[in-house]
Amino acid sequence: xxxxxxxxxxxxxxxxxxxxxxxxxxxxxxxxxxxxxxxxxxxxxxxxxxxxxxxxxxxxxxxxxxxxxxxxxxxxxxxxxxxxxxxxxxxxxxxxxxxxxxxxxxxxxxxxxxxxxxxxxxxxxxxxxxxxxxxxxxxxxxxxxxxxxxxxxxxxxxxxxxxxxxxxxxxxxxxxxxxxxxxxxxxxxxxxxxxxxxxxxxx
Numbered sequence: 001x002x003x004x005x006x007x008x009x010x011x012x013x014x015x016x017x018x019x020x021x022x023x024x025x026x027x028x029x030x031x032x033x034x035x036x037x038x039x040x041x042x043x044x045x046x047x048x049x050x051x052x053x054x055x056x057x058x059x060x061x062x063x064x065x066x067x068x069x070x071x072x073x074x075x076x077x078x079x080x081x082x083x084x085x086x087x088x089x090x091x092x093x094x095x096x097x098x099x100x101x102x103x104x105x106x107x108x109x110x111x112x113x114x115x116x117x118x119x120x121x122x123x124x125x126x127x128x129x130x131x132x133x134x135x136x137x138x139x140x141x142x143x144x145x146x147x148x149x150x151x152x153x154x155x156x157x158x159x160x161x162x163x164x165x166x167x168x169x170x171x172x173x174x175x176x177x178x179x180x181x182x183x184x185x186x187x188x189x190x191x192x193x194x195x196x197x198x199x200x201x202x203x
Contacts, residue, residue: 019061028065030066066151074140082132116144
């Protein structure tokens, strides 16, 4: 699919429509995570920037698309509540992932939302679960926007570095995900050690 898109774009330099296209890709990737939206965004950002489209605008369109999709996910969770999760969602998503998202939101809601784009496997699900949890949108909006800003700033810069090369974009995303897992493991270990130390101190 990505190859076909690139073939078409190769003969069409980016114009004003490049921004909305990037926003649409980010929107779709956030709303429907199984699509290879991150790789597609990196490749399209590389194509757009190489054609003279401003890097900052590429990132802002990505942030906007992601944030709007996140708002929709939060709204769906808020409107339909836990019945939505316990009925329709459990037929589409593994129960273990849903339970993990619930645990993360229940324990550290806003903080988790601020890092949600960097948590593989449940990042969009976290926003949906936050909506079902009763969290106010005003409390969720800022961390969700921050997460989108950080994520698409990185992807836009990656696009400007690697250009519209699909292998380079795929390689970057694989390495990037590995580093995310390493960071998350280190963070969990740090929290675990701190809790043990505090427990010994109280004892």
